[in-house]
Amino acid sequence: MAPLPGLGPIGIWSTRLQSDDPADLGRIREVAAELEELGYAALWVGGSPGLDRAAHLLAATNRITVGTSILSIWQHQAVSIAQQHAALAPGDRDRFLLGLGVSHARFTAQYSRPYSAMQDYLTALDTAPVPVPADRRVLAAIGPKMLRLAGDRAAGAIPYLVTPEFTAQARETLGAQPFLGPEMKVVLDTDQARARATARDYLGLYLSLPNYTNNLTRAGYTQDDFKHGGSDRLVDALFAFGDAERVRFRIEEFQKAGADHVAVQVVLSEGQSYSELLRQYRELAQALPLRS
Numbered sequence: 001m002a003p004l005p006g007l008g009p010i011g012i013w014s015t016r017l018q019s020d021d022p023a024d025l026g027r028i029r030e031v032a033a034e035l036e037e038l039g040y041a042a043l044w045v046g047g048s049p050g051l052d053r054a055a056h057l058l059a060a061t062n063r064i065t066v067g068t069s070i071l072s073i074w075q076h077q078a079v080s081i082a083q084q085h086a087a088l089a090p091g092d093r094d095r096f097l098l099g100l101g102v103s104h105a106r107f108t109a110q111y112s113r114p115y116s117a118m119q120d121y122l123t124a125l126d127t128a129p130v131p132v133p134a135d136r137r138v139l140a141a142i143g144p145k146m147l148r149l150a151g152d153r154a155a156g157a158i159p160y161l162v163t164p165e166f167t168a169q170a171r172e173t174l175g176a177q178p179f180l181g182p183e184m185k186v187v188l189d190t191d192q193a194r195a196r197a198t199a200r201d202y203l204g205l206y207l208s209l210p211n212y213t214n215n216l217t218r219a220g221y222t223q224d225d226f227k228h229g230g231s232d233r234l235v236d237a238l239f240a241f242g243d244a245e246r247v248r249f250r251i252e253e254f255q256k257a258g259a260d261h262v263a264v265q266v267v268l269s270e271g272q273s274y275s276e277l278l279r280q281y282r283e284l285a286q287a288l289p290l291r292s
Helices: 022-038 051-060 078-087 090-095 114-126 144-153 164-174 192-203 210-218 223-229 232-238 244-256 274-287
Strands: 010-014 042-046 065-069 096-101 137-139 183-187 239-241 262-266
Touching: 010 065, 022 051, 022 274, 042 051, 042 262, 051 065, 051 078, 051 090, 051 096, 078 096, 078 114, 090 096, 096 114, 114 137, 114 144, 137 144, 144 164, 164 244, 183 192, 183 244, 192 223, 192 232, 192 239, 210 223, 223 232, 232 239, 239 244, 244 262, 244 274, 262 274
Parallel strands: 010 042, 010 262, 042 065, 065 096, 096 137, 183 239, 183 262
Antiparallel strands: none
């Protein structure tokens, strides 16, 4: 395996790293700076963030990699993205990874032929006046064809809602060299029943999206596993429950399966505050091998 230069083993994935409210920008910058100091290798901006959201995080930090996870090709034109990428300071471009994905039919009226659309998008990035280099972009690939495309025309893949078993299959499809950085969900709660309830509350939306359920079906899960927020075996496979040591063990499972990097998403139960999220990031930082 050949990790992206300078990118360490564990990052943070969060939709809270972006906001439409200008009043939130100061807090987001403070969080980004602290996560960098704690030793996390990357900040993955969840949702479909534009490069302006990534630029705020780059401006607030000095070393950490910032990536979009993922920027929807339907919502952002390739020509515009290439222009915004070119406008970044050279040092910021070196710390930025353009994570691209085809999103889901539910979220865009123009959704059609996603694989071909991604090919065309990558070609537009390649042929822009200032191209976005292939080694600074990654694809949210979970299907075999998109995984191969991620290895051929990008630095690699950042699959979402996957398991260590999927990661091993993705590594086989990609080959040894391309980057593989799966997202992994965490519920820091040692009460198993409560942790599963938190997971199901969060998982429900994803189990209504065919791209994800088709991938899980390929892995051997059935329609029964997708009911009522997910079966026990499904939520146990998709989430790391328990304390920080249990999270560390699950990350090691992903790494043994072929992951170069794991993007950790901390999932909170309803009503838990932003300060609780920060507390959990700090707790994890004490237990995880962030600087190895």
